[in-house]
Amino acid sequence: MNQFPAGFLWGAATAPHQVEGGNINADMWPGEWAANSMFVEPSGDACDHYHRYPEDIAILAGVGLNAYRFGVEWARIEPEEGYFSRAALDHYRRMVGTCVEQGVTPVVTYSHFSTPRWFAAAGGWNNPAAADRFARYAGRVTEHLGDLVPWVCTLNEPNVISLLAHVGIQSAGERDQPPEPSAPGDGQRDGDAGPAVAWVSPSVEIMAAAHRRAVEAIRSGPGETKVGWTLALVDLQAADGGERRLMAARQAALLDWLEVSRDDDFVGVQTYTRERIGPDGLLPVPDGAATTQTGWEVYPQALGHTVRLAAQHAQVPVLVTENGLATADDDARIAYTAQALADLAGCVADGIDVRGYLHWSLLDNFEWLSGYQMTFGLVAVDRTTFARTVKPSARWLGAVARAGGLG
Numbered sequence: 001m002n003q004f005p006a007g008f009l010w011g012a013a014t015a016p017h018q019v020e021g022g023n024i025n026a027d028m029w030p031g032e033w034a035a036n037s038m039f040v041e042p043s044g045d046a047c048d049h050y051h052r053y054p055e056d057i058a059i060l061a062g063v064g065l066n067a068y069r070f071g072v073e074w075a076r077i078e079p080e081e082g083y084f085s086r087a088a089l090d091h092y093r094r095m096v097g098t099c100v101e102q103g104v105t106p107v108v109t110y111s112h113f114s115t116p117r118w119f120a121a122a123g124g125w126n127n128p129a130a131a132d133r134f135a136r137y138a139g140r141v142t143e144h145l146g147d148l149v150p151w152v153c154t155l156n157e158p159n160v161i162s163l164l165a166h167v168g169i170q171s172a173g174e175r176d177q178p179p180e181p182s183a184p185g186d187g188q189r190d191g192d193a194g195p196a197v198a199w200v201s202p203s204v205e206i207m208a209a210a211h212r213r214a215v216e217a218i219r220s221g222p223g224e225t226k227v228g229w230t231l232a233l234v235d236l237q238a239a240d241g242g243e244r245r246l247m248a249a250r251q252a253a254l255l256d257w258l259e260v261s262r263d264d265d266f267v268g269v270q271t272y273t274r275e276r277i278g279p280d281g282l283l284p285v286p287d288g289a290a291t292t293q294t295g296w297e298v299y300p301q302a303l304g305h306t307v308r309l310a311a312q313h314a315q316v317p318v319l320v321t322e323n324g325l326a327t328a329d330d331d332a333r334i335a336y337t338a339q340a341l342a343d344l345a346g347c348v349a350d351g352i353d354v355r356g357y358l359h360w361s362l363l364d365n366f367e368w369l370s371g372y373q374m375t376f377g378l379v380a381v382d383r384t385t386f387a388r389t390v391k392p393s394a395r396w397l398g399a400v401a402r403a404g405g406l407g
């Protein structure tokens with residue numbers, strides 16, 4: 001018996017800067033090459049996904065998955081303010097078309113952390129023009145691709161800096177952010193770490209305005225697109241005496257953001273682990289607990305918990321847009337994912353409207369400041385030849401997808 005609804009999206013996710021390679025107009029690029037860079041290594045050619053996407057989409061479809069979340073790169077599409085590259089837009093239209101030909105539903109992210117250099121240099125998300133700039137870009141992309149794209153994620157994890165500011169945690173994407181949120185209007189990073197990077201704003205108002213304006217632009221374009229944003233939903237838990245701190249942190253870093261999704265078609269849930277909060281703040285990973293390459297506790301139960309939280313507070317359908325772990329042990333990846341999916345099936349059984357599960361990540365890729373040492377992929381990528389090797393976890397997840405659940 002199927003544990004998941006008909007039409008459930010089973011897939012994997014990537015982000016353009018992490019896999020495409022040669023993303024030289026992105027704000028991150030100069031910082032990666034700066035003296036004393038905060039990045040352990042530059043992104044360089046990444047996985048050369050910009051050219052090898054047909055092979056990657058064929059691998060995804062071949063193992064039995066039916067959905068692919070990927071991003072279109074703003075820095076390529078609008079390399080100078082107001083100049084839209086027809087060639088870049090055509091590239092992404094071919095990519096979406098390849099998905100459709102292979103029976104793969106495209107889930108397209110419009111902004112996954114990287115932004116054009118001009119945008120970052122002009123103050124990024126803290127410039128009052130950011131919402132209009134993002135909406136103009138979103139409208140242009142939708143005009144070009146919207147008829148073929150049923151699911152759009154506007155912004156990826158706009159709440160990461162808020163998690164850092166209000167919770168102080170170093171988890172999910174935020175461990176890859178600079179240590180302090182930048183002051184409004186200050187797109188510049190400290191010292192010689194490199195030029196401006198437009199890290200998202202910690203302000204829910206600023207990011208929500210950009211999202212809302214983009215949603216309007218997308219809805220007025222072609223296609224029957226479902227639109228939402230994706231949030232970093234760390235499973236925050238109170239340890240003894242930490243209840244008050246937990247409540248405040250959860251409100252500011254998670255619930256305020258989830259409430260923005262109430263006017264959307266879905267909310268994208270991105271969950272990797274839990275963090276425990278005691279009376280004096282964050283607690284270390286419990287003694288003896290298994291950890292991943294990123295130092296996070298192996299805690300697959302986090303997904304079920306945060307899907308329930310998201311459904312309750314956003315009150316819209318849930319799409320799991322990221323879940324996974326960085327490990328060299330592919331059996332551990334399967335075990336983690338099996339538990340996460342069992343808990344997700346429990347959410348469905350309890351009546352929560354879950355539309356899909358997109359594993360992070362399709363490929364071993366550029367994990368921001370941590371570079372290529374972190375292996376989140378269902379598929380390995382040779383760093384010299386770019387040769388792909390399908391891991392057993394990819395075949396396992398594809399078989400689960402074909403069976404409609406864990407059986």
Ligand code: GCO
Pocket residue numbers: 015018156157172173174232270322360367368376
């Ligand atoms: C993020 C992202 C991904 C990360 C993933 C693992 O949250 O940072 O959406 O780009 O690679 O979460 O850290």
